[in-house]
Amino acid sequence: MSEVATRRISYSQALNEALSEEMERDPSVLMLGEDVAAPGGVFGVTKGLYEKFGENRVLDTPISEEAMVGAALGASLLGVPTVTEIMFGDFVTLAMDQLVNQAAKFHYMTGGRTSAPMVVRMVTGTAGATAAQHSQSLESWFTHTPGLKVVTASTPYEAKGLLKSAIRDPDPVMFFEHKLLYNSKGDVPEGEYTLPLGEGAVVREGTDVTVVAYLNMLPKVLQAAKKLDREGISVEVWNPRSLVPFDRAGLERTLSKTGRLVIVHEAPRRSGFGAEIAAIAAEEYFDSLKAPICRLGGANTPIPYAPEMENRVIPGVENIIEAVRQTLR
């Protein structure tokens, strides 16, 4: 990236630019969601798009997640790509039939004769005492449904590049954004770029242990890595960027370098995507491993309301440091 001129913008601005550029590039793209038009979305991601593209392209829907996602799918089957915002990712449960039984399967069920270029953007994760029904991290549900792609955006650079690729993708893409990242700032290239789905990235180089992290666990892992540096522990941080497709080669590269693996996610540890990553490492790259794999995830509880309880169930910097030390013991 050294050659390219960059700017510092926020994660939500980056998403907004991606939406705006893609809607400009492809005049058939439609956007749907609750309060996404004039209000600009609950988290401000769609601000200005209604003014720019008009009410025929930026559609406020009633509070009807099933009809909204089903309509997005129906339009996409007829060649109109759609981007749908689920105000809080938790509400995706109301659209599960349209995603799991319909969108994920159309291409397959029709023997490859249809395709559904649709993106479902979901505001997820724990932030500021939003409690059990507004805080969940549901990404692994969708990784368990073949036919859906699952993308996580962890920085402004990723948010823009991955969302643009998701919109251009011919398959349904579940796009996970984290509430606490919307105001985070980062360098984003001036001009046009995209980031391919299925390609992870080494976010920080290290030699002793690989820590895999995405969404809001990424900044926490980076903080932990800095602290561990002072203890003489060199942490490599690897971000898969998309869970489906998953960058096995990228995982292999970092493991063959460090030989130790810690996986961190905010979603409950039980059956979280970390289990899948651990299984891939154990089954395919066992020879690279020098120590047992460690998975760190949210507690197997709903997300509680009280901030001190909320912190208890989500991995924190200290938990990450401890997990890394354990792995090196």
Added chain:
Amino acid sequence: MPNNNLQNYNPEFLARLYHDMVLIRRFEERASELRNAGHIPGFLHPYIGQEAVAVGICAALGKNDFIASTHRGHGHILARGGEPKHMFAELYARQDGYNRAKGGSLHIANIELGIIGANGIVGGGIPLVVGAALAIKRANEADYPGTEKCAGGVSVVFFGDGASNEGSFHESLNLAALWKLPVIFVCENNLYGEFTSQEKHQTIKDIASRSSSYNMTGLIADGNDVLDVFHVMTTAVDNARKGNGPTLLECKTYRHRGHYEGDMAHYRPKEEVEFWMAKDPIDNFGKRLMEGSLMKKEDFQTVEDEIEKTLVDAAEFAGQSPHPDPEEALENVFVESYEGRALL
């Protein structure tokens, strides 16, 4: 404006309606025989008795229109131009099936024919046509690449009385009414959802009355009278094309057989079955055509012979179509299947 008077229609059009209804019935009868003979691995929900609905509705549609269907979908697909040979091939689970043997009875789809698909989920197709209508609206606004095939169109969904209790029905009606989309919601009220009669699953008799909750036009047609269905549907389609928004069109009808092939339907009173059998849509329309001197006795035989030949050929085609390679099961999970991707 078409109406229910035979004299107002072109005789060829009437003959085609009759033909299409017979085609559906014989297709379903043949499918059930073929299944009993072990040629069809999946299960079937016969459309027999409801033929006037599919044929009357689809006769009012044009090239750029789309339908979404249900688990009881063969009639809709045939009426929309589905070819028996590719349908049988799909039911046989062979390579020449509409879905390359990956769908079966519940999922036959073909976008080129304007068929978004049958559906295994009760109520699952309803939101899809709201989206199809959104694409149509988009295509009407300007030439967007890929949408030319739907410009000027309307979208239609078939569903049963049972489906009208699903959330997807209510959400979709509200949304389509709000956005004034060119959708016709066609409820085939055959008085049963699976084994449960209408009075045991909802307090209303006329499902069309639910339209008033959404400030939408609600219409009722005699679902056993193909001309009445066509006539009422034409009004709804005209309205949709003029930009006047969606219609909920209820067709009162009855399925002659059980819910699925093999269901003896003992839960239905004998008198009720007899009442509806006497209202057979094909017999009654045939009688009218005869009385109106539009078809002679030998014409009926010609229709039967021609359909018999089509279906024999179609079954033979299906039987000769190759079985899929089991490895194909790993393809088409995503649009570009490349090595390893299908297993992710």
